[in-house]
Amino acid sequence: MYTGCRCSFKKNRWMVTHMQQMIEATELTKNYGTVTAVNRISLSVAEGELFGLLGPNGSGKTTMIRMLTGQIPPTAGSARVMGIDPAKDPVEVRRSIGIIPEQETPPSFLTAEEYLHFVAKIRNLDAIDERCGRWFDLLEFGDKRDVLCKDLSRGTRQKLMFAQAFLHEPRLALIDEPLINLDPIMQRTVKDFLRGYVRDGGTVFLSTHILEIAEEICDRIGVIHNGRLLHSGPVEDLTATGRHLESFFLDLVRGDTGA
Ligand SMILES: Nc1ncnc2c1ncn2[C@@H]1O[C@H](COP(=O)(O)OP(=O)(O)O)[C@@H](O)[C@H]1O
Ligand SMILES: [Mg+2]
Numbered sequence: 001m002y003t004g005c006r007c008s009f010k011k012n013r014w015m016v017t018h019m020q021q022m023i024e025a026t027e028l029t030k031n032y033g034t035v036t037a038v039n040r041i042s043l044s045v046a047e048g049e050l051f052g053l054l055g056p057n058g059s060g061k062t063t064m065i066r067m068l069t070g071q072i073p074p075t076a077g078s079a080r081v082m083g084i085d086p087a088k089d090p091v092e093v094r095r096s097i098g099i100i101p102e103q104e105t106p107p108s109f110l111t112a113e114e115y116l117h118f119v120a121k122i123r124n125l126d127a128i129d130e131r132c133g134r135w136f137d138l139l140e141f142g143d144k145r146d147v148l149c150k151d152l153s154r155g156t157r158q159k160l161m162f163a164q165a166f167l168h169e170p171r172l173a174l175i176d177e178p179l180i181n182l183d184p185i186m187q188r189t190v191k192d193f194l195r196g197y198v199r200d201g202g203t204v205f206l207s208t209h210i211l212e213i214a215e216e217i218c219d220r221i222g223v224i225h226n227g228r229l230l231h232s233g234p235v236e237d238l239t240a241t242g243r244h245l246e247s248f249f250l251d252l253v254r255g256d257t258g259a
Pocket of ligand 2: 061062063102176
C-alpha cells in the first residue's frame, strides 16, 4: 500500500506558478522502412498529470515512448521532455526520468537486490539499502531479494522494473504497459502507487491497450490508432457525458479511415 512519499517530488516543494509542461511532442513521426509507426503526433503533458496513451496493439505506443525517452530518434518532428530534446540529449533525458520499457527484464545474472544496487550506483544515489528496502516492502517481494533475476517470475521481474524506475524519485516516469504480468492484487498496489505519485506532484506518461486502466487511473488520455492521435482530452469529459470509455474508443478506432 502506498503510504505517501518522503521524497523530493512533494507538490509543495515543486510548486510552480504556472503549469509546467513536462512533455511536449510536436509532429513527432517515426517510419520503419515503409511503415509509419507514429504519424505526426503532437501532444503535451503537464506537471502532476497521469496521461495514458491508449491504443490497440501495433498502434505506435511503444514507438512513441521510445522516441520520448531517447531510445530511438524520430524520423521527423521534435519533442521536449522536462525541457530536454531526447533526440539531441538522450543520456540527459534518461538521467532525469524513470522508464519502464515494454517487456524488458532485468539482467539474468544478478539477484533482485544486486540489480537495484547496480541501478542505485549508476544513479549516484545515497541511502541505497533504505531505498531498495522501501521498494521490496511496497511491492512485497523482499523474500526474492537474493534470487537471480533469471529465476524470478514475470510478475516479480515487473515489480523489479518498477522499483528501478522509481528508485531515484524522478519527477517524470514513462511506463510502457505498466500492469502487464501483475496479478490483480499487485495491479491494485501499483495503481494506488501511481495515483499517490501524481498526487505528490509527480508526472506519469503510460501506454496501455487496456481501457479500464485508462478509465480508472488516468487524468487525461490520448487515443492512438495506426500511428495517429485520434483524440486527446480529460477522462472526466467522457465520464461527465455518461459515456463509457469503451464505446467512445471503439467508435473512434472503427471510424478511423486513415484519412
Ligand atoms: N523496430 C521495428 N522495425 C519495424 N517495424 C516496427 C518496429 N517496431 C515497431 N514496428 C511497427 O510499428 C508499428 C507500431 O508498433 P509499436 O510502436 O510497437 O505499437 P504498440 O506499442 O502500440 O503495440 C507496428 O506496425 C509495428 O509492427
Ligand atoms: Mg507496445
